[in-house]
Amino acid sequence: MNHDRRFGLARQVALPGPLRLDGGALLSPVEIAYETYGTLAPDGGNAVLICHALTGDQHVASPHPRTGKPGWWTRLVGPGKPIDPARDFVICSNVLGSCMGSSGPALTNPATGRPYAMGFPVITIRDMVRAQGLLLDHLGVVTLKAVVGGSMGGMQALSWAATFPHRVRACVVIASTARHSAQNIAFHEVGRQSIMADPKWRGGDYYADQDPPAAGLAVARMAAHITYLSEAGLTEKFGRKLQARDAKGFGFDADFQVESYLRHQGLSFVDRFDANSYLYITRALDYFDLAEEHGGLLANAFRAGQARFCLVSFDTDWLYPTLESRHIVQALNAAGRPVSFVELSSPYGHDAFLLEAPEMNRVIHGFLEGGA
Numbered sequence: 001m002n003h004d005r006r007f008g009l010a011r012q013v014a015l016p017g018p019l020r021l022d023g024g025a026l027l028s029p030v031e032i033a034y035e036t037y038g039t040l041a042p043d044g045g046n047a048v049l050i051c052h053a054l055t056g057d058q059h060v061a062s063p064h065p066r067t068g069k070p071g072w073w074t075r076l077v078g079p080g081k082p083i084d085p086a087r088d089f090v091i092c093s094n095v096l097g098s099c100m101g102s103s104g105p106a107l108t109n110p111a112t113g114r115p116y117a118m119g120f121p122v123i124t125i126r127d128m129v130r131a132q133g134l135l136l137d138h139l140g141v142v143t144l145k146a147v148v149g150g151s152m153g154g155m156q157a158l159s160w161a162a163t164f165p166h167r168v169r170a171c172v173v174i175a176s177t178a179r180h181s182a183q184n185i186a187f188h189e190v191g192r193q194s195i196m197a198d199p200k201w202r203g204g205d206y207y208a209d210q211d212p213p214a215a216g217l218a219v220a221r222m223a224a225h226i227t228y229l230s231e232a233g234l235t236e237k238f239g240r241k242l243q244a245r246d247a248k249g250f251g252f253d254a255d256f257q258v259e260s261y262l263r264h265q266g267l268s269f270v271d272r273f274d275a276n277s278y279l280y281i282t283r284a285l286d287y288f289d290l291a292e293e294h295g296g297l298l299a300n301a302f303r304a305g306q307a308r309f310c311l312v313s314f315d316t317d318w319l320y321p322t323l324e325s326r327h328i329v330q331a332l333n334a335a336g337r338p339v340s341f342v343e344l345s346s347p348y349g350h351d352a353f354l355l356e357a358p359e360m361n362r363v364i365h366g367f368l369e370g371g372a
């Protein structure tokens with residue numbers, strides 16, 4: 001696959017590997033679907049890696065091939081934006097374990113000729129980063145002007161700075177954390193159990209007859225989606241308003257707008273995402289604990305290399321609250337790394353990083369181009 005999509009180039013590559021995963025398995029080949037925007041400068045100094053969140057994809061600034069919706073970060077990446085393909089060589093790849101063309105449970109296992117399904121090895125955030133490292137080798141990118149990500153993308157950015165300290169010059173971490181909390185893990189477990197309790201899950205072997213556990217996946221997304229919003233945002237948007245009716249129905253239809261909205265979020269999600277991928281990626285998130293990977297001290301993750309860091313949190317994000325960013329800032333200070341940090345005000349909760357946020361853009365532009 002190699003086709004132009006407006007100003008982006010969508011590609012898929014099978015790298016021989018093998019990639020040794022944190023869980024001990026060897027993955028070969030390592031398939032990676034990715035997009036690039038712009039051109040690598042002759043001195044290689046303008047490469048910017050964008051890392052996506054849990055259900056994101058490589059189409060950061062190009063339309064999604066299944067939904068036709070604009071790229072998920074066109075607010076930040078594009079002409080005249082803080083990350084601009086006229087200046088930067090932008091790379092975004094679909095993470096390992098996902099379902100948009102990179103190696104994951106839905107792809108064919110070369111050893112069996114059938115989808116990996118639950119035979120796919122459990123992966124970690126660091127495995128995703130190592131796979132991206134292979135992709136950058138393939139593209140001839142030695143060092144990164146910056147690695148940038150929100151949510152799980154921010155975890156990958158942190159893991160990049162820790163895993164490849166000499167390849168990263170700047171690291172932007174938005175609405176993220178250095179480890180998953182008990183509450184984070186708890187919400188993910190609800191989602192996983194919802195998928196696995198769906199009789200259509202069948203141990204993950206549902207690809208052949210194309211009858212996936214859509215109901216379980218939709219409920220998993222509904223529960224997760226609540227964590228991406230804020231109480232104030234939900235109240236402002238829906239309050240206790242009824243959905244297309246004048247009075248309560250005294251039944252279990254979606255009486256309330258918020259119920260209808262969540263059902264819509266669940267149903268539209270199953271059209272673009274694979275249930276097994278959801279299991280694997282939430283697992284990778286839950287295993288994430290950068291300090292644990294570095295002798296129990298987060299500062300140890302950042303002692304090598306020369307990267308500058310920029311951290312951004314949102315005051316209504318209760319999934320990865322500001323306190324988590326402050327922990328990272330303290331560790332960076334202890335490691336002697338330069339770091340800028342700002343908590344932005346937004347009514348939209350965790351997903352604020354995906355929405356129009358002029359202040360976030362100003363902070364990121366100032367950090368990347370001003371060297372501050």
Ligand SMILES: CC(=O)SCCNC(=O)CCNC(=O)[C@H](O)C(C)(C)COP(=O)(O)OP(=O)(O)OC[C@H]1O[C@@H](n2cnc3c(N)ncnc32)[C@H](O)[C@@H]1OP(=O)(O)O
Nearest residue numbers: 052053054055056057072257258260261264268351354355
């Ligand atoms: C890196 C990445 O993470 S990429 C993947 C991220 N993308 C997602 O997570 C997608 C789902 N998430 C969201 O929609 C997030 O809230 C955002 C931040 C991305 C978008 O937020 P907003 O633009 O405010 O959209 P909002 O949350 O209002 O949802 C709009 C949708 O809800 C629907 N909706 C709104 N009210 C109702 C209702 N009462 N009943 C049914 N549906 C409703 C709209 O019709 C719209 O549907 P559509 O998306 O199919 O067009």
Ligand SMILES: N[C@@H](CCO)C(=O)O
Nearest residue numbers: 053054055056151228
């Ligand atoms: N809503 C985003 C952020 C989750 O962290 C996603 O689905 O990927």
